[in-house]
Amino acid sequence: MGTTPDDAFEKLRHLRPMLSLANAFDRDDVIAFDRRVRGLLGLEEGSQPNHGKGLREEAELSYCAELKFDGLAVNLQYHDGQLKAAATRGDGSEGENVLANIRTIRNLPLRLLVQPVPAVIEIRGEVLMFREDFDRLNESQRALGEQVFANPRNAAAGSLRQMDPRVTASRPLRFMAYGIGELQARPLADTHSGCLAWLDAAGFSVDSRRRRCQSIDELMAFYEEIARQRDSLPFDIDGLVYKVDSLSWQEQLGSIARSPRFAIAHKFPAQEMVTELLAIDLQVGRTGAVTPVARLKPVQVGGVQVTNATLHNQDEIARKDLRVGDLVIVRRAGDVIPEVVSVLEPVARVRAAAFEFPSHCPSCGSPLFREPGEAVWRCQAQWACEAQKRQRLIHFASRKALDIEGLGEKIIQELLVHQLIDDPSDFYGLNGASLKPLPRMGAKRIEQLLCAIEASKHRPLSRLLFGLGIRHVGEEVARVLAQDKKTLTGLRETCWTDPEVMLPDGVGIEIANSLQTFFEHPGHQRMLDRFELWWAAAGNSKQDAQPAVISVLVPEQSDLLKGVDEAAIQDWGDGSLSRDLLPLLDQQLPQALVQGLCIVITGSFKDLSRDDLAEFLRRRGARVLSSVSRNTDLLILGENAGSKLVKAQALGIKLIELKLPAA
Missing domain, CATH: 1.10.150.20 (5' to 3' exonuclease, C-terminal subdomain)
Structure with missing residues (x-):
C-alpha cells in the first residue's frame, strides 16, 4: 500500500520507481496475464518471438508466487552495506523520509550481513504488524484511555509515520522484504527466487510461504491453499503476487507507465457483511454531481466500521433495486471503499417504495441536468x-x-x-x-x-487553476495549461472558437468546452479579475520562466531587503552578525513572507550558520527541507551554492540570494 507524500515529512526520491501492480480477481484474469507474458516473450505458437529478436534460450517459464502483505510499502537504501535512507512508497517516484523511524524496527538489519556488499542497493518491503502484537497494542491503548486502531494495517502505517521516533520504537512493527530496486553491483542471482534467498542471508525477514509454479493450475492450487490458511496466518494478507522468476525475462518484459509487465497481484475477494439500509441521502459535489449515499446500520467490514457507502448514481440504485429497510450485502471494494453489493435474498415481503431520484437540486432547488451518455445528474447553478x-x-x-x-x-x-x-x-x-x-x-x-x-x-499558477475546481481540469491538466499559457491573463484571452489551435496537446475539446464555460461565465469575472491582479503582484505571472535571483542584503544599518514590502521593514539596530542576527531577521522577515512555504537552504553564510537560519525559518512557519524537488517554493542561496541551485533553476523555483555584509 502506498500513500501520497505528506508535508509533515521531508520528501525522498527513490533511485528506481516503486511501481504498483495490476490486479487479477479470478482465474480468467490470471490466464490473460500468462498469455500476455508468453506472447511478449515469444513462447506461444504463432506469436512474434521477442519482438522479432529471436526466441530466448531460457528454461521453461516459471513464476514465483508469494504472499501479498497488507501493510505499508517502504524502500530502503543501503550504501556500502549501511542503511542510509528509507522512504514510504508515496506516489511511486518519491515518498516520505522515515529513516529515523525505520531504524527503530527490531527485525530490520542496519548493516547487511553478507559479503561482498553492493555499493548501492534498494530493498523493497512492507512494514506491518502481526495480529497478536496488534491485539496487545490495542489493549494497551484502551488501558491508557487512548484511541484504538481499526486494523493492523492502519496501526502499522500510523506507527511508522510518527513525528517522534520514540513513539515508533514503542510499537511492535516488523519489516518483511519482498524485492530489490536499484542495484549498483554485479547481479545477486539469476532469478527472483534467488534474490529472496540473498535477502534472507543478508539479514532480512523473508516469508518462506512462496512457491515456484510452472502452470496456471499450479498457481491456482497455491492460491486456494493460501486462501484456506489466510485466517490462521500471523499477519494480514490481501492476496498473492505472481512474478516471472527469470530476471533476464523480467528485464525483457519491462514495464508500462504504472506497473511492471512481469508481475500481477491476485487479490482475494473482499470480505462481505450484511447490514440494514437505513436511508438514501443525496450529496452535491463541487462540480454539481448529485451522488446518492447509503446510510447503513454500523457494521465491521475488514476491521473497519462502515456507516456509509456510495451508491454512485440513479441507474445503480435501480439496477440493484435498493430500498430503505432492506438487508444489504456490503463490502469494501479493493479493501478500501465501502460499497453496497446487492439486496440480501430473499427480500422481505413488505418493502418500502422504490427510491425516486429528484428532478431538482436538494441544496438549491435548481433543475438537475444529465448529459447524453452520462449516468450522473448535475446541478448547473455553480456558485449559486x-x-x-x-x-x-x-x-x-x-x-x-x-x-x-x-x-x-x-x-x-x-x-x-x-x-x-x-x-x-x-x-x-x-x-x-x-x-x-x-x-x-x-x-x-x-x-x-x-x-x-x-x-x-x-503558489504556482497550476495550483490556482486546479483550486478553481473547473470541471475536467485535474492536477496534470492544470500543469499543462500553466506551462503553456504562463499567466491567468493568457488563459482568459485564449480564443475559444478554435481550441485545437490555441490550447496545448493533451487538452481536448471536452476540456476546452469546460474551460470556455468557466472563463466566460458572467458570475466568475469579478473573481478572475482579482486573482489576475494578485497572482501578477505576487510574482507568479511568469512562473514557468527561468527564475531570477533576488539579492537580499542583510545590512549594517541600511540597504533594506529588496522586493519586500517597505511597511514590513524597520531599522536593524545594533548587534553582532552571528546568532544575535536572528532577532533582527525576525523583525525584518515577517511571518507572512515565509509562513507555509517549503524552503531549501544552500551554500554558506558569513557569521550565520545554516542551522540558525533554518531554526529561524521554522519558527516563522516555514518547512525547511534538505533537498530540492517540485514541492519546493523557495531556495535561499549563500556563497558557493552547488547542485541544488542548478536543479532549482531547472524546476523554475524562486531564488533568493542572502548576502551578509563584511564584519
Whole structure:
C-alpha cells in the first residue's frame, strides 16, 4: 500500500520507481496475464518471438508466487552495506523520509550481513504488524484511555509515520522484504527466487510461504491453499503476487507507465457483511454531481466500521433495486471503499417504495441536468448553489490546491454563515476585524490564518487553476495549461472558437468546452479579475520562466531587503552578525513572507550558520527541507551554492540570494 507524500515529512526520491501492480480477481484474469507474458516473450505458437529478436534460450517459464502483505510499502537504501535512507512508497517516484523511524524496527538489519556488499542497493518491503502484537497494542491503548486502531494495517502505517521516533520504537512493527530496486553491483542471482534467498542471508525477514509454479493450475492450487490458511496466518494478507522468476525475462518484459509487465497481484475477494439500509441521502459535489449515499446500520467490514457507502448514481440504485429497510450485502471494494453489493435474498415481503431520484437540486432547488451518455445528474447553478459553493471553497484551500493551512471545513462553514465569503477571492479580503467575531478565533489564530492566506498567493499558477475546481481540469491538466499559457491573463484571452489551435496537446475539446464555460461565465469575472491582479503582484505571472535571483542584503544599518514590502521593514539596530542576527531577521522577515512555504537552504553564510537560519525559518512557519524537488517554493542561496541551485533553476523555483555584509 502506498500513500501520497505528506508535508509533515521531508520528501525522498527513490533511485528506481516503486511501481504498483495490476490486479487479477479470478482465474480468467490470471490466464490473460500468462498469455500476455508468453506472447511478449515469444513462447506461444504463432506469436512474434521477442519482438522479432529471436526466441530466448531460457528454461521453461516459471513464476514465483508469494504472499501479498497488507501493510505499508517502504524502500530502503543501503550504501556500502549501511542503511542510509528509507522512504514510504508515496506516489511511486518519491515518498516520505522515515529513516529515523525505520531504524527503530527490531527485525530490520542496519548493516547487511553478507559479503561482498553492493555499493548501492534498494530493498523493497512492507512494514506491518502481526495480529497478536496488534491485539496487545490495542489493549494497551484502551488501558491508557487512548484511541484504538481499526486494523493492523492502519496501526502499522500510523506507527511508522510518527513525528517522534520514540513513539515508533514503542510499537511492535516488523519489516518483511519482498524485492530489490536499484542495484549498483554485479547481479545477486539469476532469478527472483534467488534474490529472496540473498535477502534472507543478508539479514532480512523473508516469508518462506512462496512457491515456484510452472502452470496456471499450479498457481491456482497455491492460491486456494493460501486462501484456506489466510485466517490462521500471523499477519494480514490481501492476496498473492505472481512474478516471472527469470530476471533476464523480467528485464525483457519491462514495464508500462504504472506497473511492471512481469508481475500481477491476485487479490482475494473482499470480505462481505450484511447490514440494514437505513436511508438514501443525496450529496452535491463541487462540480454539481448529485451522488446518492447509503446510510447503513454500523457494521465491521475488514476491521473497519462502515456507516456509509456510495451508491454512485440513479441507474445503480435501480439496477440493484435498493430500498430503505432492506438487508444489504456490503463490502469494501479493493479493501478500501465501502460499497453496497446487492439486496440480501430473499427480500422481505413488505418493502418500502422504490427510491425516486429528484428532478431538482436538494441544496438549491435548481433543475438537475444529465448529459447524453452520462449516468450522473448535475446541478448547473455553480456558485449559486450553497452545497457546491461550500465544496468548492474547501477544495480551493485543500493541500493539493492552494494549501491554506488552518482553513478547514469548520472555519469555511463559519465564514459562510457570517456571510464573509462568497467565492475563493473573498479569502484574500479577510482581516483581523472581520475574523474576530468568529467562535474560537483568538489573536494568534487570526494571525496564523491571515499569514497562511497571504502565503498562498505565492503558489504556482497550476495550483490556482486546479483550486478553481473547473470541471475536467485535474492536477496534470492544470500543469499543462500553466506551462503553456504562463499567466491567468493568457488563459482568459485564449480564443475559444478554435481550441485545437490555441490550447496545448493533451487538452481536448471536452476540456476546452469546460474551460470556455468557466472563463466566460458572467458570475466568475469579478473573481478572475482579482486573482489576475494578485497572482501578477505576487510574482507568479511568469512562473514557468527561468527564475531570477533576488539579492537580499542583510545590512549594517541600511540597504533594506529588496522586493519586500517597505511597511514590513524597520531599522536593524545594533548587534553582532552571528546568532544575535536572528532577532533582527525576525523583525525584518515577517511571518507572512515565509509562513507555509517549503524552503531549501544552500551554500554558506558569513557569521550565520545554516542551522540558525533554518531554526529561524521554522519558527516563522516555514518547512525547511534538505533537498530540492517540485514541492519546493523557495531556495535561499549563500556563497558557493552547488547542485541544488542548478536543479532549482531547472524546476523554475524562486531564488533568493542572502548576502551578509563584511564584519
